[in-house]
Amino acid sequence: MPKLPMRNQRVPAKDRRRAPPPPKKAEPFYGSAEWQEVRERLKAQRGERCETCGNRGRVILHHIVERKDGGAPFAPSNLIFQCDPCHGKVTAANRSLRADGKEPKHGPQESPPSAPAPRSIRLG
Numbered sequence: 001m002p003k004l005p006m007r008n009q010r011v012p013a014k015d016r017r018r019a020p021p022p023p024k025k026a027e028p029f030y031g032s033a034e035w036q037e038v039r040e041r042l043k044a045q046r047g048e049r050c051e052t053c054g055n056r057g058r059v060i061l062h063h064i065v066e067r068k069d070g071g072a073p074f075a076p077s078n079l080i081f082q083c084d085p086c087h088g089k090v091t092a093a094n095r096s097l098r099a100d101g102k103e104p105k106h107g108p109q110e111s112p113p114s115a116p117a118p119r120s121i122r123l124g
């Protein structure tokens with residue numbers, strides 16, 4: 001088999017315009033031993049993957065009810081692992097709700113346990 005001429009073999013360079021955002025100012029909370037411990041424990045229990053979309057990789061342990069809204073900082077029921085895109089969606093949605101003076105949404109776990117409305121079933 002003849003060797004193909006090596007033309008246009010250059011792999012397109014990675015788009016560097018989408019540089020990662022600068023690291024957020026580290027809050028002392030996230031450096032606390034208690035937080036690290038809870039995060040490691042939940043990681044071991046749940047696995048290191050996004051609990052919203054199942055994405056594996058880098059995950060963020062997100063407070064469903066944010067601490068500034070009175071969410072429990074270390075309660076596993078208030079913590080969810082999320083990948084960057086899912087976390088970004090939630091925080092962006094909450095930010096715009098806040099801007100509108102509305103309550104931020106809290107994940108699906110926060111929905112009230114309302115029973116579905118009884119439906120009349122027509123028989124026959």
Ligand SMILES: [Zn+2]
Pocket residue numbers: 050051052053054055082083084085086087
């Ligand atoms: Zn995700």
